[in-house]
Amino acid sequence: MKAFLPFWYFWDSRLRHGSLAFHLTFEWLSAILIAALFGQGPIYSDLAQLPWAYLAFISVYEIGYICNDYFAARFEQGSRPRGADRYNTGQIVGMILVRLSFFAAVSHLLGRIDDPHWRGFYLALSLVFGLHNLPLPVELKVITFTWLSVCRFAAPTLFLIAPNYVPALFLSTLAFYSGFRLLPYMDSKGILRLPGRRKPVFRLCYFLSILPLAWYLKGYAGGELFLVLNLYFVSLALAGFCWNLVRPNPPAGPS
Numbered sequence: 001m002k003a004f005l006p007f008w009y010f011w012d013s014r015l016r017h018g019s020l021a022f023h024l025t026f027e028w029l030s031a032i033l034i035a036a037l038f039g040q041g042p043i044y045s046d047l048a049q050l051p052w053a054y055l056a057f058i059s060v061y062e063i064g065y066i067c068n069d070y071f072a073a074r075f076e077q078g079s080r081p082r083g084a085d086r087y088n089t090g091q092i093v094g095m096i097l098v099r100l101s102f103f104a105a106v107s108h109l110l111g112r113i114d115d116p117h118w119r120g121f122y123l124a125l126s127l128v129f130g131l132h133n134l135p136l137p138v139e140l141k142v143i144t145f146t147w148l149s150v151c152r153f154a155a156p157t158l159f160l161i162a163p164n165y166v167p168a169l170f171l172s173t174l175a176f177y178s179g180f181r182l183l184p185y186m187d188s189k190g191i192l193r194l195p196g197r198r199k200p201v202f203r204l205c206y207f208l209s210i211l212p213l214a215w216y217l218k219g220y221a222g223g224e225l226f227l228v229l230n231l232y233f234v235s236l237a238l239a240g241f242c243w244n245l246v247r248p249n250p251p252a253g254p255s
Contacts, residue, residue, distance in 0.1 A: 056106040057155035064129030149178040168222035204237040
């Protein structure tokens with residue numbers, strides 16, 4: 001059954017009718033860039049480990065999605081059906097157990113099964129997702145969403161890069177990913193009205209505004225990671241801006 005395969009639930013409930021281009025450019029390609037340029041070992045080794053590191057992460061993250069869609073969504077007004085209602089309780093438990101087993105197997109494959117930093121990170125991720133799935137006021141969910149997004153962006157490459165790049169990775173995550181994603185999340189919850197955020201010029205200005213800080217930080221340990229990611233996201237935003245200029249009747253950008 002496809003639902004038992006790691007990544008399938010994410011694809012079926014979020015990606016199939018969502019913005020695949022966003023995940024490709026903001027998450028997957030940026031992870032490849034980080035692993036290729038700032039990994040600890042040979043580039044071929046880091047790139048070979050990256051898909052497994054991502055699958056370990058998404059296995060745990062999907063458990064949060066499943067619990068949210070099957071249990072937590074019942075307490076949220078106006079929540080969208082995501083697909084977990086198609087499965088009975090036994091199937092849901094099975095889907096969770098398979099993902100936990102897969103995470104343990106990949107942890108062993110990557111040599112991380114006894115790594116306290118690896119276990120601590122994923123314990124923290126699980127606790128934050130558990131809090132996020134509670135029937136909290138929306139302003140508190142903004143907090144848990146922020147830290148979930150930090151974990152989401154950092155997880156695939158966190159244990160592949162050299163230790164001196166770790167602070168820069170988390171700073172980059174907050175600046176380029178979490179900060180940017182927080183706006184549409186708040187908009188979807190009805191606590192922010194910023195229609196202009198969908199315009200390509202807004203995205204370009206957002207990432208360009210960070211460039212002076214990135215240029216300054218490049219002189220510090222690990223700062224080149226921050227600068228490279230800033231230039232990457234500026235390039236994405238610039239490409240979108242230029243495409244919007246030449247494309248007839250361009251639609252609004254993805255949320």
